[in-house]
Amino acid sequence: MAIVDPVRSEVLPVGLPMPKDADLLDAGATRVRVRTVRDRFPFPIPNGWFPVALASELVPGQVIAVYYFATDLVVFRTEGGEARVLDAYCPHLGAHLAVGGTVRGEHLACPFHGWTFDGASGACVEIPYATSERIPSQARVRTYPVIERNGLVFAWHHLEGGDPFFEVPVVDEFEDPGWLTPRLIEFRVSTSCQEMAENNHDFAHFKFVHGTDEIPAGSELIEGTYKRTESPGLVRETFGLGLGIVRSPGFMSFLSTVTPIDEDNVHVRWTFTVKGERDGGDLDWLSIDPASGADDPVSAIARSFAEGVSQDIPIWENKVYRPRPVLTAQEKGILAHRRWSRQFYSGLDDA
Ligand code: FES
Numbered sequence: 384m385a386i387v388d389p390v391r392s393e394v395l396p397v398g399l400p401m402p403k404d405a406d407l408l409d410a411g412a413t414r415v416r417v418r419t420v421r422d423r424f425p426f427p428i429p430n431g432w433f434p435v436a437l438a439s440e441l442v443p444g445q446v447i448a449v450y451y452f453a454t455d456l457v458v459f460r461t462e463g464g465e466a467r468v469l470d471a472y473c474p475h476l477g478a479h480l481a482v483g484g485t486v487r488g489e490h491l492a493c494p495f496h497g498w499t500f501d502g503a504s505g506a507c508v509e510i511p512y513a514t515s516e517r518i519p520s521q522a523r524v525r526t527y528p529v530i531e532r533n534g535l536v537f538a539w540h541h542l543e544g545g546d547p548f549f550e551v552p553v554v555d556e557f558e559d560p561g562w563l564t565p566r567l568i569e570f571r572v573s574t575s576c577q578e579m580a581e582n583n584h585d586f587a588h589f590k591f592v593h594g595t596d597e598i599p600a601g602s603e604l605i606e607g608t609y610k611r612t613e614s615p616g617l618v619r620e621t622f623g624l625g626l627g628i629v630r631s632p633g634f635m636s637f638l639s640t641v642t643p644i645d646e647d648n649v650h651v652r653w654t655f656t657v658k659g660e661r662d663g664g665d666l667d668w669l670s671i672d673p674a675s676g677a678d679d680p681v682s683a684i685a686r687s688f689a690e691g692v693s694q695d696i697p698i699w700e701n702k703v704y705r706p707r708p709v710l711t712a713q714e715k716g717i718l719a720h721r722r723w724s725r726q727f728y729s730g731l732d733d734a
């Protein structure tokens with residue numbers, strides 16, 4: 384992604400409200416980056432379910448390389464149809480398992496010397512040229528729990544290898560013929576899952592960044608890993624950091640997922656549907672360019688949300704995180720969000 388030279392201040396956007404530009408979501412877009420501060424966030428990559436691929440891009444026998452959780456990963460689909468996620472590097476001599484790796488049944492064979500790993504457990508099941516039957520127990524690759532849902536392949540990331548402690552919700556509308564075929568947009572932002580979600584609790588910014596007439600009022604309910612926020616016409620349910628469903632009930636639903644790339648960057652995938660008669664055909668999740676001009680109702684909704692987030696992106700990418708912010712009395716929801724978020728991190732002090 385191109386980044387504007389910090390000394391050319393004449394190209395900085397002028398706000399109140401911020402300019403709308405859906406093209407900013409394109410991978411090739413030029414974005415303003417004048418921040419030089421690094422390591423902004425005093426928390427690690429969170430624990431949770433995060434998409435690492437679209438289900439439709441992974442056919443049986445396919446192996447792809449991805450980089451999420453600040454880790455090189457391999458995603459593959461077994462001949463039996465199961466999606467698997469593992470660390471990329473072979474425990475033998477370190478080959479990247481997606482570069483020439485071959486699916487054999489439920490296993491993945493390393494391209495370098497043919498050692499073969501079980502996709503579910505990560506254990507080496509065969510060393511083709513070994514003279515002894517015994518396979519060393521350290522010959523094992525880390526695997527991640529996987530669930531396929533809503534057209535996405537989710538991996539469970541836990542910094543300490545802990546088990547899943549919440550569920551990925553099903554968006555019933557995506558399979559319902561009374562709702563239009565879902566469409567997906569995706570983009571990257573230099574921010575963190577917590578910071579991006581904090582936006583939903585920052586009601587004042589809707590007026591100043593997005594240009595709403597008033598500062599909207601909202602109510603919030605928190606139950607363990609679950610959170611529900613209601614504002615006029617919009618219900619947002621959150622299931623963990625980076626995983627939420629937003630509904631304008633009876634009209635529009637969208638699934639929002641935010642996958643950490645590293646501590647300072649995320650990959651966002653938004654899947655939208657709108658109430659209406661689905662016109663037959665197979666359900667498929669289309670990647671669409673939000674600025675493509677497609678004029679069906681689902682694309683129109685996707686484009687309006689893309690324009691909305693384009694107003695947030697320059698702010699997010701250039702701000703710092705204030706651990707002890709100065710807030711007004713109405714802004715205490717931001718602190719509640721930060722307290723709620725702590726349950727998704729390993730290794731934080733109990734402050
Ligand atoms: S590096 Fe994978 S089998 Fe040797």
Ligand SMILES: [Fe+2]
Nearest residue numbers: 582588592695
């Ligand atoms: Fe916003």
